[in-house]
Structures are given as C-alpha cells and as structure tokens.
Amino acid sequence: MGNVEWRQVPVGLDAGRWVTRTGCKTVLVVVHSVATAQRLAGLLPLFESDYRVQVVFTAAPEVFSGGVARLLRRLDGVTIGWGQATRTPFDLALAASYEAVHELHAPLIVVPHGAGYNKLVVRRMADGAVAARGAFGLDQQNLVKGGRVVPAAIVLSHRADLAVLGRQCPEALPVAEVAGDPCYDQILVSGQRRSDYRGALGVPPGARLVITSSTWGTTSLFGQLADLHDRLLAELPRDRYRIAALMHTNVWYGHGPRQVRSWLGDAMRRGLALVPPEAEWLGAVLAADAVIGDAGSGTVYASAAGVPVVLGTFPDADVVPGSAAEVLAQGARRLSLDQPIVGQLADLMAGRDAELSRAVAARLSSEPGRFDRNMRRLVYRLLGLSQPSSIPVTRQAAPPFVIRRGD
Secondary structure (H helix, E strand, O other), X not given: OOOOOXXXXXXXXXXXXXXXXXOOEEEEEEEOOHHHHHHHHOOHHHOOOOOOEEEEEEEOOOOOOOOHHHHHHHHOOEEEOHHHHOOOEOOEEEEOOOOOHHHOEOOEEEOOOOOOOOEEEOOEOOOOOEOOOEEOOOOHHHHEEOOEEOOOEXXXXXXXXXXXXXXXXXXXXXXXXXXXXXXXXXXXXXXXXXXXXXXXXXOOOOOEEEEEEEOOOOOOHHHHXXXXXXXXXXXXXXXXXXXXXXXXXXXXXXXXXXXXXXXXXXXXXXXXXXXXXXXXXXXXXXXXXXXXXXXXXXXHHHHHOOOOEEEOOOOHHHEOOOOHHHHHHHHOEEOOOOOOHHHHHHHHHHOOOHHHHHHHHHHHOOOOOOHHHHHHHHHHXXXXXXXXXXXXXXXXXXXXXXXXXXX
C-alpha cells in the first residue's frame, strides 16, 4: 500500500475546496491484516449511513499485510497511504491491532480481532531480556508509548478481562470499555439459518459436515497435523460425511493462497472443500456437525455456538488462564491419533456437551446481544455526536461458500 497517492479529498489541508458535504466528522479505519479488516468491517454499519460521518481507510505496517490491498479495493472506500494517515488529524480512528497506531493523530478505539484476549506471549525488552508472559493486546508494551496510554478506548468482550488488564497495564483501566463480542452476537441471531448454511455448502440431507478449524503458527492444527485431511478422507465414508477446511487468514496470506491450494490439492481432488479467506466463515461453523480444532477463535466460537468440538492440538501453555479458550480446553475432548477418527467423531456428535458450550459462551461475552448498542454508544461519544434514533440490529451471518476441485 506504499504507492497509494496522497489524497486531496475528502481529507487534507485543502479538502474544503473539493468536498460536496462539509463539516463531516472523519473516521480512519486502520487495517493491519485481513483478519483485522474483517472485524473492523463489521463495525462500519454502526455509523456509515450517517451523513455527518466520512470514513477513510488506510493499511498500517504489519507482518501479515498480504491480501490487504485487494480487500481494500473490494471495500471501494477512500484509501490513503500510511504516510498521509500519520500526518492527518482525524476525529476518530478504529483498529484491531497495535502496530504503529501510536503514530496516529486521533482518538483511537482498539477492538479485539478474535475471541477475546486468549493468547499468552513472551515479550522481549530492548536489551534482549525476556519479560514476563502476558495476554497479548492487554499488555503495557502495546498499550503505552512514551509514557502515554495510546488508545482512547480499549474494547473488552468480558468483565473478567478488566482484571487481566489491571494486572498487566493498570494505567489503561480508565479507558477500558466492556462491550461484548460481535461474533457471538451473530451466533445468537444466526442459529436458525443452519439449514440455509448447509445448503450453501452443498451438504446433502442426512450427511454430516466435519470442519477442521486451524489458527496460524507452528502449534496450530495445520502446523502440527497437515495430513489430517488425508486421514479424514480415508476414514470417513463419502456417502455420510462432507469435510471442509477453515484456516486463519494469516495462513492464507502468510504462505500465499496459491500455496495453500497447492498443499491441499490432492485432498481437494478427493473431496475436501476449502473455506476461502474472502468467505464469511461463521456460517460454515454454524453448519457443522463437528469441528476438529485448536486454540484459535474459530474453534472457540464453534463451541460457544453449541457445535461439538474435539481438539486436534492445543498449546495449553500459550493460552491465557481463565480465558474462553482455556475454558474450552479444560472440558473438550482431545483427538487421539492412535484410534479410528470416525468412531471418535460419532461419539462426539452423540454426546454433545451443552454444559461446556454454555461455559465457553459465558466467558466469551458478558454483554450477550448488546455489542452493537454498546459499541455505537462509544463511537458517538468519542466523535462528539448524538446517536442516530434507530436501534442497531445485529446482522445474521451471510451464507458461506467453499472452493472445491477445479474452482
């Protein structure tokens, strides 16, 4: 995104000469990766129909920046380069990651881009010393720059996160906002469309849909068990099962979409379907009869939705104690590679653990069904505008789609 031209409208020193509507509040949407863009795109309906607000996008520096330029083109909004973004004042900025956001000149709202703050990370100091492990996103190293708390608001999905933030970065507690989880709210309003989602994925009546859900990194499901799909295709009867793979966008764009399709090409020729990064993945999860997953958000959301989950791999030592991911890990079954998988899946689906699903959901959001209302209230407070009179309504998940052999 470094070659984006310097825009003179709708923002800039002389923008008033060129705009059609004057006096608009400007909101900068800061996109670090495709994953963060997907979370931020869900916030746009909260204020996009307001004639008083102008939205501008920018791509921030990020390791996993692949796919961002193409996504921004699809969004078809005004996009400015990072250089202009850091030299232009805005009335509000929205981000779902932290890299370089301290360079912006705007009140900043930071939201989590997954199922809360679940990941423990090791921090290294400037002199190479290793700092204490902490929950990524709630740590002082990300939140404080030059002695200043960078965000004007840190959005939390659950009240329990306040205690984590208080331990790791107490100076940021005054800007914490418990708003809930937008994806869980979508689960609440989308469950009745399960048959629609299954139809969109081409699951025949009576067949079972098994989804593998992998986050990114060496400890992920795909990082540890790359041949799992081959085994599933060999063991699960084709007339009774359909198999689809759901992978974090950092897998797709870290290695490249062509490489992912190449690695899984043989499995696709034998029936594996891939949920591409541009598809709305939640509908696929809601369509599933079982999910084989890991510590990623997709697996956590699947459990919260009531889908039976078995963990193919799980880095217990890297998960925040007390988080939704740890609640899942404490109660979920673990996949045994020494036993036939078909039998394990049959037992899993026959013994749905409703209590575990409720426990994961209860830790995922302490504001169920209220994220949009809470978030819009926060956005308009920081913009200094009165809220629209309409009541924000959580949208249902869009029907998913997959790519198959020959697509």
